Amino acid sequence: METLLIFSIFIALYLITKHLLNKIRNLPPSPFPSLPIISHLYYLLKKPIHITLTEISKRKGPVVLFQFGFRRVLVVSSPSAAEECFTKNDIVFTNRPHMLIGKHFGYNYTSLGWSSYGEHWRNLRRIASLEMLSSTRLQMLSGLRFNEVRSLVHRIFHNQNQSVNMRTELFELTMNVMMRMIAGKRYYGENAADLEEAKRFKEICAETFKLGGTTNIGDYLPWFKSKELEKGYLECQRKRDEFMQGLVDQHRSRIAKEKTKTLIEVLLALQETDPEYYIDDVISGLMLVLLLGGTHITMNAMEWAVSLLLNHPEELKKAQREIDNSVGHSRLIEECDLAQLPHLGNIINETLRLYPPVPLLVPHESSEECTVQGFRIPRGTTLLVNCWAIQNDPKVWVDPREFKPERFGNGGKGNRDGFGLIPFGSGRRGCPGEGLALRMVGLGLGAMVQCFDWNRIGEEMVDMREGTGTTMPKAHPLVAKFKPRQIMVDFLSQI
Numbered sequence: 299m300e301t302l303l304i305f306s307i308f309i310a311l312y313l314i315t316k317h318l319l320n321k322i323r324n325l326p327p328s329p330f331p332s333l334p335i336i337s338h339l340y341y342l343l344k345k346p347i348h349i350t351l352t353e354i355s356k357r358k359g360p361v362v363l364f365q366f367g368f369r370r371v372l373v374v375s376s377p378s379a380a381e382e383c384f385t386k387n388d389i390v391f392t393n394r395p396h397m398l399i400g401k402h403f404g405y406n407y408t409s410l411g412w413s414s415y416g417e418h419w420r421n422l423r424r425i426a427s428l429e430m431l432s433s434t435r436l437q438m439l440s441g442l443r444f445n446e447v448r449s450l451v452h453r454i455f456h457n458q459n460q461s462v463n464m465r466t467e468l469f470e471l472t473m474n475v476m477m478r479m480i481a482g483k484r485y486y487g488e489n490a491a492d493l494e495e496a497k498r499f500k501e502i503c504a505e506t507f508k509l510g511g512t513t514n515i516g517d518y519l520p521w522f523k524s525k526e527l528e529k530g531y532l533e534c535q536r537k538r539d540e541f542m543q544g545l546v547d548q549h550r551s552r553i554a555k556e557k558t559k560t561l562i563e564v565l566l567a568l569q570e571t572d573p574e575y576y577i578d579d580v581i582s583g584l585m586l587v588l589l590l591g592g593t594h595i596t597m598n599a600m601e602w603a604v605s606l607l608l609n610h611p612e613e614l615k616k617a618q619r620e621i622d623n624s625v626g627h628s629r630l631i632e633e634c635d636l637a638q639l640p641h642l643g644n645i646i647n648e649t650l651r652l653y654p655p656v657p658l659l660v661p662h663e664s665s666e667e668c669t670v671q672g673f674r675i676p677r678g679t680t681l682l683v684n685c686w687a688i689q690n691d692p693k694v695w696v697d698p699r700e701f702k703p704e705r706f707g708n709g710g711k712g713n714r715d716g717f718g719l720i721p722f723g724s725g726r727r728g729c730p731g732e733g734l735a736l737r738m739v740g741l742g743l744g745a746m747v748q749c750f751d752w753n754r755i756g757e758e759m760v761d762m763r764e765g766t767g768t769t770m771p772k773a774h775p776l777v778a779k780f781k782p783r784q785i786m787v788d789f790l791s792q793i
Contacts, residue, residue: 326363326372326673329354335519337365342513345766348657351375352687361671363679367518369395371680372670375687377694377717379671383662383681384717384725387670389415391662392726395680397517399510402531403538409583411660415726421575425568426584426730430561436734438559440633442478443738446471447745448630448793449487454750455790458781461755464604465775468597469500471742476592480585481545482560499541505534506590511767542582561585591731595655596738598771603649603743605760605776606701608752613703617642618783621748627785630793631748636740642747644703646739650721652701655735657686657770659723685720694718749790750780 332338341364344350351373355362360376374380383391392415394400396407404412410426413419429435450471454462470486473496477483485496509530516523549562565584569576607614620641625631636643662681669675690698695718696705722729729735746752754760755777763773782790 324672324674326361326670326675327358328363328365329358332365336367339366339515339518342366342518346657346764346770348684348686351658351682351684352690355684355687361673363673367515368520369518369680370676370678371682372664372675373682373684374670375684376691377688380683380685380688380720380724381717382670383683384720384723384728387664387668388725390664390666390668391681392419393663393665395661395663397661398514398528398531402528402535403506403510405579405583408579410587410730415665422580422584423726423730425565426588429564429568430584430588431730431734433733436737439479440737443475443741444630444632446474446478446484447741449474450742451630451745451749451790452793453487454746454780455782455793459779461777461779463775463777464601465597465772468600468742469593472593472596472738473499475738476589478560479592480561480589481549495541495544498537502534502537502541503590503594505530506538507594507767507769509534538586539582542585543578545585546578546581561588588731591729592734592738594769594771595731596735596742598769599646599649599653599655599735599739600742601772601776602653603645603739604746604752604778605762605772606649606652607645607747608754608760608776608778609762610701611752613645613701614747614752617645617744617747621744622785625748628789630789631741631744633737633741636737636744639740639744641703642740642744644706646736646743647706647719648701648703651689651695651719652699653764653770654685654689654721655769656721656723657684658768659683659685659720660727662727683720683723685723688717689719689721691718746780749782749786751783753779753781755779 329338329341333340341347341350341354351362352375355373355375360374360379362373362375364371364373374383394404394407394412394414400407400412403409407413408418410419410422413422450467454467474484474486477485477491483491485491485493485499490496509527512527514524514527516527546562546566549560550566562581562585565576565581569581607617617639620639621631621635624638625635631639659682662683664675664677664679664681666677667675688694692698717724722732722735760776760778761772761774765771765773
């Protein structure tokens with residue numbers, strides 16, 4: 299009993315001292331209790347983590363400092379705090395924390411996603427923004443995206459009144475689009491290049507996102523390294539490397555024979571001008587970021603959007619009327635039409651608000667001391683921006699958990715210009731693929747809205763529970779029924 303009393307007094311003194319020190323040093327508030335050694339690490343066990351952190355922010359405020367083992371973590375959950383991080387302190391927070399996943403999946407912290415701020419990262423970002431994902435480049439490749447969406451519409455039309463697994467269909471759509479952009483080949487449907495290769499990459503994707511969603515305690519307590527998890531990272535990266543190197547080698551062998559406009563060709567041309575810098579690992583790293591982000595994030599966004607419209611058929615009808623008036627019934631919607639379809643844009647914005655692609659944006663790290671909302675933030679602090687909390691905050695959005703596309707107004711903006719809606723991040727490390735994602739989601743969703751009437755499988759509403767993982771997929775794949783709209787039957791019969 300005496301030992302227990304002494305231990306209790308020690309713990310109480312430890313907690314009081316830590317709280318007072320935080321006050322003296324002007325650090326942000328921290329949740330109670332903070333345990334010896336592990337501190338707040340137990341919160342990472344409460345899934346989904348973005349909901350757990352949202353609940354804590356409701357009690358402690360929009361700027362909260364955690365101590366996950368030996369790693370100091372700042373979580374911001376308000377538009378003003380996020381704006382301060384991404385504007386005034388943008389350069390300060392441009393680094394990435396060194397975590398095991400970045401070491402193995404980020405080519406030892408040298409890839410676009412995991413590289414620290416500096417000349418190398420600026421060069422990779424320039425390549426991605428100007429050579430691969432510029433408006434000009436996206437426009438050059440718009441025809442292949444249109445062809446793949448037309449193929450999806452054709453496939454659904456000829457399987458009408460059957461149950462359709464939308465996750466499978468949308469994965470195949472986005473995979474074909476990305477592979478044609480990157481390497482000039484398609485994996486599904488007519489003229490498929492290599493079904494075995496496609497199956498292999500689908501397995502790599504699943505393994506990557508499964509490992510990416512696994513909490514690695516060793517990132518916070520170095521002596522708790524998991525040899526099994528690290529082995530998983532190494533084996534998965536070996537498969538990723540092998541797959542991407544195969545694509546690069548295939549393209550290199552025929553680059554002299556074919557004048558294509560694939561993204562691998564763009565990078566191989568750069569390799570010829572500077573072979574010491576543009577090594578195959580740099581090319582593979584850029585392609586992997588684009589391929590993984592362009593498939594799963596886009597696929598998830600469209601699956602959530604279709605699910606929401608099935609549960610809100612009045613919004614579907616409104617979108618159909620808009621497309622009918624603007625595009626008509628004798629041709630398929632094109633990317634150039636999207637600017638004239640504000641309600642479709644509102645639906646996409648509202649989907650991204652409710653179900654952001656990465657609910658906790660990819661982590662940042664402070665390269666020097668700074669202040670956020672008046673609090674002192676020490677150097678080396680990991681930053682997590684809880685965009686799910688921001689985009690579902692009743693102080694920012696009226697009825698935040700309700701699906702209301704009209705909240706964005708006729709111009710389709712709403713809070714889109716500020717920091718109330720940041721599904722793709724912001725600042726220097728904002729997602730460079732945002733333009734491609736919005737084009738792809740708009741075109742794919744718009745074509746399905748234009749061509750089909752949709753029905754749920756049963757009377758019950760579509761299950762909107764979230765699955766686990768960094769990109770927040772649906773817990774259960776969407777299965778739905780589609781039938782061609784009567785006014786579109788003649789046109790659909792001809793494609």
